[in-house]
Amino acid sequence: MHRRDFLKGMAASGAALALGGLEVAGVADNAWAGPSKVDIGQCKSVKITCVSETSWFDSAKMAQDIKNGGGAMVSHYDIPWSQDNIGGYSALIEVEHLDGSKHLILMDTGWKQDWMDYVFQKSGVDSLLERKKIDVLVMSHEHEDHYWGLKSTLKRYQNIPMVIPNTFYPEGKALLKGKYKNDKAKVENNIPHTGELVEVGANQVYKMYPGVAVKMFDVPILLRVRGEQALIFNIKDKGVATVTGCCHMGILNLTNWAARNIEGYKPYALYGGLHIAAFENWDPKFDDIINGLKRMKLSKIGCNHCTGWVWAQRAREMGLPILLGTNKYREYKKVPTTGPGAKENVYLRNGDVIVL
Numbered sequence: 001m002h003r004r005d006f007l008k009g010m011a012a013s014g015a016a017l018a019l020g021g022l023e024v025a026g027v028a029d030n031a032w033a034g035p036s037k038v039d040i041g042q043c044k045s046v047k048i049t050c051v052s053e054t055s056w057f058d059s060a061k062m063a064q065d066i067k068n069g070g071g072a073m074v075s076h077y078d079i080p081w082s083q084d085n086i087g088g089y090s091a092l093i094e095v096e097h098l099d100g101s102k103h104l105i106l107m108d109t110g111w112k113q114d115w116m117d118y119v120f121q122k123s124g125v126d127s128l129l130e131r132k133k134i135d136v137l138v139m140s141h142e143h144e145d146h147y148w149g150l151k152s153t154l155k156r157y158q159n160i161p162m163v164i165p166n167t168f169y170p171e172g173k174a175l176l177k178g179k180y181k182n183d184k185a186k187v188e189n190n191i192p193h194t195g196e197l198v199e200v201g202a203n204q205v206y207k208m209y210p211g212v213a214v215k216m217f218d219v220p221i222l223l224r225v226r227g228e229q230a231l232i233f234n235i236k237d238k239g240v241a242t243v244t245g246c247c248h249m250g251i252l253n254l255t256n257w258a259a260r261n262i263e264g265y266k267p268y269a270l271y272g273g274l275h276i277a278a279f280e281n282w283d284p285k286f287d288d289i290i291n292g293l294k295r296m297k298l299s300k301i302g303c304n305h306c307t308g309w310v311w312a313q314r315a316r317e318m319g320l321p322i323l324l325g326t327n328k329y330r331e332y333k334k335v336p337t338t339g340p341g342a343k344e345n346v347y348l349r350n351g352d353v354i355v356l
């Protein structure tokens, strides 16, 4: 990102934003608990369908692509990705409000076009988009596996309201405008997004619906990405659930932030990629994350994607409430190399549903 764009982004982060007249509250990342706590209200329940968590099918191959492209400091827009190894990440979230009304949120729009068309069709997201039944597309971050499948969404619903971090790079912005084609990394979109666009800044909590908020963390991320936002739900009589794409802000940072800053916080659940052992490597500090999460006293953990199968297995052995997935993912036309031989399915995988 050029310095000028960076400064522009920082200036924009101070501005108030609104989607359908909704509110953005300003809260510092390390806000001291007390008067600055944010009241996001409450919802009744949250149902999450894993549309696809398989952004790549073979972790070793993914790691090799990054190595061949110059390493994790190189922009993802400059890496020649192996097209036979890629899929995408996307989740469909149905929120039920206290009065019984509902909203549908799509988090992330995946990567490879034909894979996204396939999983959208399998999960019914295709017809929901075509009938404009999805209320908003929330982009967790700009990474290829979450964002580059944008055309699959826009060709079905061009003016879908969107919420993105305000830290997208010029390439990501061009992709959104339908003016981007990159033959090296193989990413393109010629369908401009025409709907409302909310860009969430680092010190803001975007209150989307009662009990539903988006919190952006302005963090540097591998492959030259910046900023990831999480969905935060405050569910009546249960507590707070966080939903993440990759969780590059760190799962302990996120849960600690929620505990300190959400009014009436009670620990409850988390879902999504947790970016701990993304390439199935083991590091002793991963035990610290398990111990840190144990102290958070969550009731349900639904993890997948870049969490790392090795971490999820160990976390379950050490007593964290890691939910087991079904074998539905095996019915999909392509299955990941990690998992099928394991004793237990420690991921919520493609086609799985969790009700919070």
Ligand SMILES: [Fe+2]
Pocket: 055, 089, 143, 145, 146, 245, 246, 273, 305, 306
């Ligand atoms: Fe990811």
Ligand SMILES: [Fe+2]
Pocket: 141, 143, 246, 248
């Ligand atoms: Fe990511």
